[in-house]
Amino acid sequence: MNANVDALHRDDGLRTLVTAALQQRAQYVSADSSAEQPRNVDALLSDVEAEFETSPESVHHATVFGDVGGDGDDLFDGYAGVVLQAELSAEDVKSGIENVDDIDFSELDESGTVVYKPESDGAPWVGALGSGRVAVGTEGAVYDAVEVTNGEAAALGGPLRDAYTDTREGPVRFASRLPEPTENEAVPAGVGGDDGQSIDVTPLDDVRTLAGTVYRNGDVRGLETTLSAADTAAARDVASLVRELRDRAASELRDTEVADVVGGLSVDRDGATVTASVSRTVDELESLVDGL
Numbered sequence: 001m002n003a004n005v006d007a008l009h010r011d012d013g014l015r016t017l018v019t020a021a022l023q024q025r026a027q028y029v030s031a032d033s034s035a036e037q038p039r040n041v042d043a044l045l046s047d048v049e050a051e052f053e054t055s056p057e058s059v060h061h062a063t064v065f066g067d068v069g070g071d072g073d074d075l076f077d078g079y080a081g082v083v084l085q086a087e088l089s090a091e092d093v094k095s096g097i098e099n100v101d102d103i104d105f106s107e108l109d110e111s112g113t114v115v116y117k118p119e120s121d122g123a124p125w126v127g128a129l130g131s132g133r134v135a136v137g138t139e140g141a142v143y144d145a146v147e148v149t150n151g152e153a154a155a156l157g158g159p160l161r162d163a164y165t166d167t168r169e170g171p172v173r174f175a176s177r178l179p180e181p182t183e184n185e186a187v188p189a190g191v192g193g194d195d196g197q198s199i200d201v202t203p204l205d206d207v208r209t210l211a212g213t214v215y216r217n218g219d220v221r222g223l224e225t226t227l228s229a230a231d232t233a234a235a236r237d238v239a240s241l242v243r244e245l246r247d248r249a250a251s252e253l254r255d256t257e258v259a260d261v262v263g264g265l266s267v268d269r270d271g272a273t274v275t276a277s278v279s280r281t282v283d284e285l286e287s288l289v290d291g292l
Contacts, residue, residue, distance in 0.1 A: 001064045001174035002164075008171050009057060013221055013282035015041045020289040053099060054088060061085040065141065065156075069179025069187070081137025083129065083145055090114055090128035093136060097124060113146050163209035163228060170215035178227075180205040191245065199248060203241045206234035222279030229272045239269040242276055257288050 008014055019040045026037040038044040045056045066080030084093070094105050094116045103123045105116040116126040117139075125142040127135040135145035147153035156164075164175035181187045181202050190198035212225035227242075229235035250263035265278045280288070 001172065003062045003064075004060075004171045005062055006060050011171065011216060013216065013219065014171075016282055016286055017221075017289060018044070020286045054092060054096060058087040059084055060087075066137075068176065069184045079138055079140050081135055081141030081145060084134045084136065085132055086134065087132065088134060090116065090126050090134045093134050094126045097126070097136075110143065110146050111150050111152065113150060115142060115146065159209055159228070163211035163226070167211050167213045167226070168215055168224060170213035172214035173212070175209060175211035178204055178207045178210055191248075199241070199244055201241060201245075203234065203237040206230040207238055217279075219281050219283075220279050221282060221285060222277060224275065224277040227274045227276075229274065232272050235269050235272045235274050239267055239274045242267050242274060246276075261288065 022037070022041075022044060023039050026039050038047055048056050061084070063083045063085075064080075065082070067077055091114075097103055097118075098105065101120075101123065104119040105126070106119065108115045108117050110127070113130075114128040118125060124136050125139050127142040127146045129135055129145060129149045133149075135142045137145075144153060148155050160175055160177060164173060167173045167175065179187050181189045182205055187201075187204075189202055190200050192198050206229050207227050208230065209228045210225060211228075212223065215222050215224065227235075227238055229238050246262060246265045246267065250259045253259040253262060261278060261280065265276055267274065267276050269275075
């Protein structure tokens, strides 16, 4: 997933939504809490700056990557990272983590590239990629990012890269392969409902990639996702499944406004491709958040 952080900072609609969400969250915090809860975006960013001793505006892009659908009953196999394009060095990021989590690091060298190894199990590794880019994540993810940067390993390619490239422009774009329900114990073969009727999700076995965009168009904010199936027949089954899941979710939601948004998800098929999308104006979404 790639996020254009600069665009998100400039998006007044997004700031409105985040502010509304923060105000709702603050209502559920105990009045005698010693920590004052941020009630708007500026207060939230100030808190982040105080914790990490750096301005959030110093980060311009973030690319999150990881693996899904490992062996056994674990959906995620402990491989994940993020590449930050920022006015920060790897040492700056390492120092910020040290400040927040009280973790010590040792400095290593990987083909002339500085890598910081945490001295605590489960803590993030940090790698310097040059040109204002820093990798943070699990050991394998950071070393992979370093090797790609150094030309020692190939960058993302194949169907997954094609799926990402085909998404529409937007401040947040993503692409993923889907683990097959019949091949991964961590993925249920069916989804239950209040009526006890389970929805068979094994048609997802034939989905090659899931990709999408969070986009803006004037005062409208939307989410568009595309599932690429093996063939037209498989896509028909996937489209039926997505509609069934949409209708089930909308019928079981207790909040009518949220149910209307979920129920308003459009599902269309074009050949072997299934597209699901939903959009609302900022005012509509703010009203939705206020009602939660």
